[in-house]
Amino acid sequence: MRRTPIEPILWSLFSAGGMLSALFIPVLLFILVLAPALGWLPAPGYAQLTSLLSHPLARLFLIALCALALVHAAHRFRYTLYDGLQIKHLNELVNILCYGGALAGSVWAIFLLFTRVAEPRL
Amino acid sequence: MPELVNLEVFRYSPEHTPEPRFQKFQVPYNKEWVVLDALNYIKDRTDGSLSFRWSCRMGICGSCGVLINGEPKLSCATFLPSKSSKPIRIEPLRHFPVIRDLIVHIGDFMTKLKKVKPWIIRTNESPLSEGEFLQTPDEMERYHQFSHCINCMLCYAACPIYGLDPLFAGPAAIALAQRYNNDSRDQGAARRMPILSSHDGIWACTFVGECTQVCPKHVDPAAAIQQYKLTAALHSLKSVIAPRGAA
Amino acid sequence: MTSHSGYTLHHPQWLRRRVSTWWWLSRWRYFKFILREITSVFVAAAVVLLLLYVAALRRGPDALIAFQSWLSRPPILAASAVVFFFTLIHSITWFNLAPKAMKVRLGNIPVPPALIAAGHYFAWLVISLALAWIILTGG
Ligand code: SF4
Numbered sequence: 375m376r377r378t379p380i381e382p383i384l385w386s387l388f389s390a391g392g393m394l395s396a397l398f399i400p401v402l403l404f405i406l407v408l409a410p411a412l413g414w415l416p417a418p419g420y421a422q423l424t425s426l427l428s429h430p431l432a433r434l435f436l437i438a439l440c441a442l443a444l445v446h447a448a449h450r451f452r453y454t455l456y457d458g459l460q461i462k463h464l465n466e467l468v469n470i471l472c473y474g475g476a477l478a479g480s481v482w483a484i485f486l487l488f489t490r491v492a493e494p495r496l
Numbered sequence: 497m498p499e500l501v502n503l504e505v506f507r508y509s510p511e512h513t514p515e516p517r518f519q520k521f522q523v524p525y526n527k528e529w530v531v532l533d534a535l536n537y538i539k540d541r542t543d544g545s546l547s548f549r550w551s552c553r554m555g556i557c558g559s560c561g562v563l564i565n566g567e568p569k570l571s572c573a574t575f576l577p578s579k580s581s582k583p584i585r586i587e588p589l590r591h592f593p594v595i596r597d598l599i600v601h602i603g604d605f606m607t608k609l610k611k612v613k614p615w616i617i618r619t620n621e622s623p624l625s626e627g628e629f630l631q632t633p634d635e636m637e638r639y640h641q642f643s644h645c646i647n648c649m650l651c652y653a654a655c656p657i658y659g660l661d662p663l664f665a666g667p668a669a670i671a672l673a674q675r676y677n678n679d680s681r682d683q684g685a686a687r688r689m690p691i692l693s694s695h696d697g698i699w700a701c702t703f704v705g706e707c708t709q710v711c712p713k714h715v716d717p718a719a720a721i722q723q724y725k726l727t728a729a730l731h732s733l734k735s736v737i738a739p740r741g742a743a
Numbered sequence: 744m745t746s747h748s749g750y751t752l753h754h755p756q757w758l759r760r761r762v763s764t765w766w767w768l769s770r771w772r773y774f775k776f777i778l779r780e781i782t783s784v785f786v787a788a789a790v791v792l793l794l795l796y797v798a799a800l801r802r803g804p805d806a807l808i809a810f811q812s813w814l815s816r817p818p819i820l821a822a823s824a825v826v827f828f829f830t831l832i833h834s835i836t837w838f839n840l841a842p843k844a845m846k847v848r849l850g851n852i853p854v855p856p857a858l859i860a861a862g863h864y865f866a867w868l869v870i871s872l873a874l875a876w877i878i879l880t881g882g
């Protein structure tokens with residue numbers, strides 16, 4: 375029996391993350407970060423955003439997007455380091471930093487979105 | 497006085513000088529001449545010791561690949577540029593060990609090519625009396641593009657991943673494996689998978705896409721590799737979900 | 744560099760050349776490849792920006808407003824503009840290359856690659872408009 379290699383699994387996650395981030399990240403950045411900062415659009419208000427995020431599906435989606443986009447980035451960046459700088463000998467370290475970083479980011483996303491949001495102080 | 501073309505040709509002859517060097521040559525400009533004609537002119541008239549490979553002069557044997565101004569090209573299919581202000585630089589294919597002048601050692605490619613079993617594999621051989629395997633034009637279309645490969649190895653010279661990781665199976669070998677995987681007469685896809693879907697197979701590729709850019713036969717090895725990544729990923733996802741049933 | 748130990752009769756001395764670490768600067772097409780790959784850093788940065796946004800939101804309305812005004816400080820604005828630019832490059836290169844990996848057939852007819860790419864761009868447009876509408880109007 376042949377052992378299933380890890381690469382196809384990583385590549386599937388990489389591709390899913392690449393697709394999701396290509397479809398969703400530019401518009402999110404534009405609406406939330408860039409356009410309000412440039413004064414092109416009003417910044418979305420607190421009540422509006424919390425009500426949007428109160429839906430569990432919205433949180434779940436945001437977590438999936440963040441986690442997969444991070445795995446995508448980690449996977450791609452790891453190869454860039456290999457090819458661009460020829461540091462294959464630092465293989466282990468690079469893997470830990472890249473995939474570890476993606477994991478840490480995903481845990482952070484879960485923490486932010488699935489622990490109780492603080493009540494607004496009056 | 498005929499117009500002249502300047503060439504800078506890579507020379508390596510370890511029995512004379514251990515270090516490689518560039519040698520300048522001048523050849524008359526001819527509208528109909530390809531780079532191979534210029535090399536043959538040099539060999540016939542100027543320096544008979546210049547070594548390079550060629551055979552068919554018509555882009556089909558795949559033996560005349562060199563770097564022309566840094567680009568992997570068939571020397572028999574690349575015309576001399578008419579404006580010869582800058583000399584044309586001719587070097588052996590990148591990423592292969594040089595034996596002499598423009599001649600590289602291609603053993604690595606030959607080994608890899610054989611490894612992916614680029615021939616029709618049958619699990620049930622039917623008797624001759626049953627006649628030939630028929631194939632519709634539509635079935636042929638599924639592999640036809642990949643079957644155009646002439647093993648010229650320009651794609652290996654273009655691929656930085658092959659240069660960095662000599663174990664990588666490389667573009668043409670994978671495209672040729674796909675040529676047989678996609679053939680309706682072939683039953684060997686499962687036997688090719690462990691070789692193709694391995695660390696040194698498709699998963700070493702980061703889709704630089706240069707192989708497709710330089711291929712003189714429009715084989716599109718980059719697409720062959722990406723398509724196989726999808727196939728192999730789906731296959732292994734299936735085997736994770738249903739470890740026994742699939743395959 | 745290569746080391747040579749003199750000429751041995753009937754034994755070829757192969758010249759092995761090493762790939763330079765800066766190979767991706769040697770040709771424009773290689774450089775474009777590295778630009779495409781380096782978008783990964785900015786995709787990760789975009790995720791961090793979004794998560795910082797959520798973190799500010801958790802801390803209440805005042806924190807959100809403080810965060811939003813931090814975002815409009817010129818250096819932060821410039822940085823997020825760069826991040827945005829590279830995420831655009833990521834999207835464009837991703838959709839352009841998607842048809843290479845997908846061989847889609849409708850019945851017996853292969854779908855032309857340009858159509859597959861167009862489908863991706865269309866999905867991008869629809870998703871962007873829908874998300875913008877949801878966020879700006881509150882659903
Ligand atoms: S795939 Fe193209 S470039 Fe590569 S060996 Fe075959 S014909 Fe040559």
Ligand code: FES
Pocket residue numbers: 550551552553554555556557558559560561570571572573
């Ligand atoms: S000499 Fe045969 S391909 Fe150029």
